[in-house]
Amino acid sequence: MQKESLLFKMLRIRRAEEMLADRYSEQEMRCPMHLCIGQEAVAVGVCENLETTDRVYSNHRAHGHYLAKGGDLNSMIAELYGRTTGCCGGRGGSMHLIDLDAGFMGATPIVGGTVPLAVGSAWKSKLSSDNDVTVVFFGDGCFEEGVVHESMNFAALHALPVVFICENNLFSVYTHIDDRQPSRQIYKIAEAHGLDSCQGNGSSIIEVHQKSKAAINRARAGHGPQFLEFNVYRWREHCGPNFDNELNYRSSEDIRLGLSQCPIENFKSELYSVNVLNENHVAVFENEIHSELSAAFKFACESPSGDLASASMKVFSA
Amino acid sequence: MSSRELTYIEAIKEAFDLTLELDSNVVLIGEGVPDPKAIFTSTIGLQEKYGKQRIFDMPLSENGMTGICIGAALSGLRPVLIHQRIDFSLLAVDQIINNAAKWHYMFNGQANVPVVVRMIVGRGWGQGPQHSQSLQALYAANPGLKVVMPSTAYDAKGMMIAAIEDNNPVIFIEHRWLHQTKSNVPVGHYRVNLNKANILREGSKITIASFSYMTIEALQAAEALEAVFKVDVEIVDMRMVAPLDVELVLDSVKKTGFLIALDTAHKTGSYSAELISQIVEKGFAFLKAAPVRIASPDFPAPTSPFMSKDYYPSAITIADAVLDLLSIDYQESDNYLSMKNALLKKLPDDVPNTDFNGPF
Secondary structure, three states: OOHHHHHHHHHHHHHHHHHHHHHHOOOOOOOOOOOOOOOHHHHHHHHOOOOOOOEEEEOOOOHHHHHHOOOOHHHHHHHHOOEOOOOOOOOOHHHOOOEHHHOEEEEOOOOOOOHHHHHHHHHHHHHHOOOOOEEEEEEOOHHHOHHHHHHHHHHHHOOOOEEEEEEEOOEEOOEEHHHOOOOOOHHHHHHHOOOEEEEEEOOOHHHHHHHHHHHHHHHHOOOOOEEEEEEOOOOOOOOOOOOOHHHOOOOHHHHHHHHHOOHHHHHHHHHHHOOOOOHHHHHHHHHHHHHHHHHHHHHHHHOOEOOHHHHOOOOOOO | OOEEEEEHHHHHHHHHHHHHHHOOOEEEEEOOOOOOOHHHHOOOOHHHHHOOOOEEOOOOOHHHHHHHHHHHHHOOOEEEEEEOOHHHHHHHHHHHHHHHOOHHHHOOOOOOOOOEEEEEEOOOOOOOOOOOOOOHHHHHOOOOOEEEOOOOHHHHHHHHHHHHHOOOOEEEEEEHHHOOOEEEEEOOOOOOOOOOOEEEEOOOOEEEEEOOOHHHHHHHHHHHHHHHHOOOEEEEEOOEEEOOOHHHHHHHHHHHOOEEEEEEEEOOOOHHHHHHHHHHHHHHHHOOOOOEEEEEOOOOOOOOHHHHOOOOOOHHHHHHHHHHHOOOOOOOOHHHHHHHHHHOOOOOOOOOOOOOOOOO
16 A cells, blocks of 8 residues: 555545535536545445445545546536436436446435345345455445345354445534444444444544555355444535535534544645645645546536437336 | 146246256245145155255244345356245345345346245235235336246246246246146256247137136136127237236237226226226227236234235136127026026135135
């Protein structure tokens, strides 16, 4: 693992989402969009430990997971613009991302919807001894869904190679976890289901990387399902491009603290302090990312758009 | 291919056995699949033959297990998930409708969900409000799901094989009262294509389009009407609920001019309503009278044998409707009374045949 590569990957996700946010007001991306700004370390730290053939499932807040697993950038941006070159040909938008070549099996917005699919994927691995690991990303709200517990139960029963990654950002839309769950820890419930479980700081890329590496290795070695709860902070509104401090569902002190945990700035400072990187290196990163993103947005905007006739096809597989 | 008489349930088991033998990606899973009762004997001996890595029991997690089967299917398995009652599948409607039905479409055809969800509709012996629903319309109304309801042993085997080999999610609905019915079933592998209804009985005077078990009642009514009133009834077995084969019914209605649709579900919102709508839209000019629907009443099936007596429409209900629609005067005629007597089941109302004793 190269530390500068981890920084680059987080920065790329951050800048991609910032460009999405900046251009969202043009009203040309006409789909709901959930940004993971502030939560990039979990996506990058976990996926860094995966092979291309390992499989990932995700949820409505999927841009980071998709890009970290190697999903094609052009296809993602084009999908948000509703173009035929999008990863779903325009049928899905931001909340439905897929790149099978990269092992990104799919992201969907029914909370909990993909958790059992990941377990099914791992079940297939177990039955065919293919040595692949499946990872599923979900949030603290998702943990309240019954299907998640059904999924953990079956995964533990059959010792399946699946890693559950719970990104606890404290909020389901605007509702705080204290209004939704009793005072106990999420990962302890997973432990009670028989999973190897632990908790970590999801804003620390090194911690995420190390903990998920151990979990993924254990899953691959046949030790059964693993559960990691990472505490993270969602910077922007639940859905949409903006900050939402004015809504007052979280205090300005909480927001200040949340932003101070920035996984990118903190890691950058750390790398500067040990002379792994300097500002010139980061400027090169920024330039490279900006060029790639500009090209991706250009590609998306110039791509063809579908129509109702094309939308009526592919209801059934041949 | 040689054939012999099999029961519907034996035909289903044979379909499993053949597909398990042919494709190592086929797995069976469901509450009770390997247990001593073996899903009304349809899975008996399969775990011994194919092993615990192919034939599974499962936790009582209908939604989770449906999603797990979908995820396994997306990675290459061909799971068959079995519910002993269709009512239990309601716990899995999220996964069936949000994921299975839409995955191929919403990801632009890049992935397939070859899952069969087998569901059994109960009836009689006090199955009651939550063990005897007939929910085909709920599933059929969702693009992306194929919904089948075979009513013969021949179709049960051929459609189960076709369903398992299909690359789409298939909702396979059996009526419990069909399980002991028999027909000639070929020995080897064959498929019944999942897009066509089937003319089970040719006739010229009136068309009966019938779903699932109601086809058995319709056949009895048709024989009696032929024998007594020389009325020649055509029966279209609606073995495909989705996609619905309206064309075959339309062709029949063009010939007869009369349509009765039979359904195992509650009348309101049943798929017989959809069928009649489409026939009226496409074939109004061919209809000599308003189509008729015969279905279960718009209230849940009660448990008590006293209260559920007469709940289900029977061959007599159907015969009466045929005579009414064709304006044949029959009340109190000797012919009619002898026909009615012949159609009367010499059994309690809550069992399909004399071999059937509770509990089931």
